[in-house]
Amino acid sequence: MTGCQTDIINAIIQIVGREYVLTNAERLYNYSRDCTSDEEKIPSAVILPKDEKEISKILKICNETKTSITVRGGGTGVSRGALSETNGLILSLERLNKIIEINKIDRTVTAESGVITQDLRTAVLNEGLNFPQNISSANACFIGGNIAVSSGSPKSLKYGTTKDYVINLEIVLPDGTIIWTGKNVTKNATGYNLTQLFTGSEGTLGIITKVVLKLVPPAKELLLMIPFSKIEKLFECVQQFFAKGYEASSIEFIDQTGVKLASEFLDKKQWNHETTKGLLWIELEGTASDKLMEQAIQISEFIADYTQEEISMADTQNGVKALWEMRSKVGEAVIHHVFFRDIDIVVPRSKIDEMYRSIAGIAKKYDFEYTVFGHVGNGNFHVNIFQDKQTSKKEWEDQLAIWVKAIFLKALELGGTISGEHGIGKINLPYLEEAMSHHHINIMKDIKALFDKNSIIN
Incomplete structure (x- = not known):
């Protein structure tokens, strides 16, 4: 840790208290991973603010000193978006964990962004309402993280993704300004739709601190x-x-x-027939x-x-x-099987058969093992490519880059794209220029610069 960084951390300790700035190596390790198989990045410190006011003060310091900081939710992503750069700072939202209001007349829930998604779903169900996203990692992920990547779920076929239920957001901008992106109404034709701009932005424009979500009857x-x-x-x-x-x-x-993997993992051999x-x-x-x-x-x-x-x-x-x-345990079964890379592609439903045949053909050409599962009703495939245990990690990753690009290019050729619900993060960034024009990417860079001129967050 540099002397300058030590001064910054000491200033942050004055805001949140010594207890809520973690620097112990053992505790830092818990924030060094997401669910991207075996990738690790140890941060130099993890900050645990209690509310938007503390976050505002922290970001003002980071902005003035041009100190990069990574926002982290539940850490259940698979795109390395929640991993800091080595020796970087992480701001965790885990203490922002209160459900503020469930409004049965407006059919909305207002909550802090660090509420565990399943806790939010259970709370609204107890009030006779439903947040209709049965996200697979709901027992660990945060609702703010779901909004940041616009998470999908099996229910997305009928209900759309998380973005379709976001009404309003409280955001702390990189310069420390606190704003609400809209109003708590379901019809709003007043100005640009900032709520949807921040939804799916992966924490690159500001930090989500409170959310207002639309609910439906169960x-x-x-x-x-x-x-x-x-x-x-x-x-x-x-x-x-x-x-x-x-x-x-x-x-x-x-x-x-x-x-085969899921039936063995669950000891449900009756489902594992050769036919x-x-x-x-x-x-x-x-x-x-x-x-x-x-x-x-x-x-x-x-x-x-x-x-x-x-x-x-x-x-x-x-x-x-x-x-x-x-179905719900196949991801866990893969995690227990071997290191892997999860590719999250989506194509038009009319092209699902062609996409699957292409995946099989690419695997045969390059000789790698894999499994495919996912939200086939939406054309959203999760392709899990397994690491060959006889191959070094470096050699496997070099080969993997070729295989992933081949799959992405086919999805793009079929009118799809390179992420349906996991986001870009760090892991898919090298392929973004395949999916978008330079003009499109430059517009996004301009938007980023408008909100975060010193490029300090995510």
Whole structure:
């Protein structure tokens, strides 16, 4: 730590208190990772402010001294966006963890940005309302982080992504100014939409400290889980599902490798059949159980044209949770299997079959192992490329850059893009010029400079 940095940290201690500036090596390690497999960056200090006023004072110091600082939520991302530069400063939002108000008339929730997403969902459900994003990392991620990357979820097929529920945000700008981006209303045609500008900006324009989210009534759920002996039939089934006018709240899948890993991880060997090339989940929502069952029967008859395998069905809370288990745990299964890189591509739904074939072809050409799973109803694939245990990390990463670019270029060729919900962070930055024109990138740089002229945050 340099003498200048020591002076800055001492000034910050005067704002938040010595207890809330971490410099102990063991505690710093907890902030050195996200979920990007094995990447680590040890910060020189972690700051734990309690509110927007303390954050404002901290940013004023950083702005005046041109000191870079990385904003961190729950650390569940996979794009290295929450990792500081080596010996950099991290500002963690974990103490901003209060739910301020649940308004049943306006159907909104106001909360600090460090509230754990599942805690927010549980609180609003207890009041008879719902925040309809069942984000896979909800037990650990922060609602502010979800907004910063506009997280998606299986429910995004029906409800859109997190950005579609953000009404208003309290932001601390890099110079310490505190603003609200809008008003707590669902219709607002007054000026530029700053709320959506900050939503998905990955902390590059300002720090989200409070959020106001739109809520919806909860719904009954019915879930179908369908094995397929031919993966091409799975994709054809999904495409024809929409072509014939059916509706669902979620359509998810995992491929054969994912089925094998998840079934072994969960000790659910009954789902790991050699004939199963992919599993598909179709979730329906409604207000009446009998109507949902009618829909499920009709859809099951439609599915019979694409697979002869037995369809599993659940319409109770515990039954639905049990059927989702394989899909919800496949990411964990991969983490326990080997180091990997998670690629988060999205293509138009009409191109999902072509994208999957291309991934398989690229893997065969370059000889790497992988699994594909994700939100197939949205065309959003998670491609997890496994590290060869016989290859050094350096050699693997050099090869990985070639493989990732090949997959990204195919997604772009098909009219898609390089991130559907995980964001760019540091990990996808080298590929941004493939996805956007120089003009587009320069506009974003100009916006960044307007809010953060000294480029101090993220």
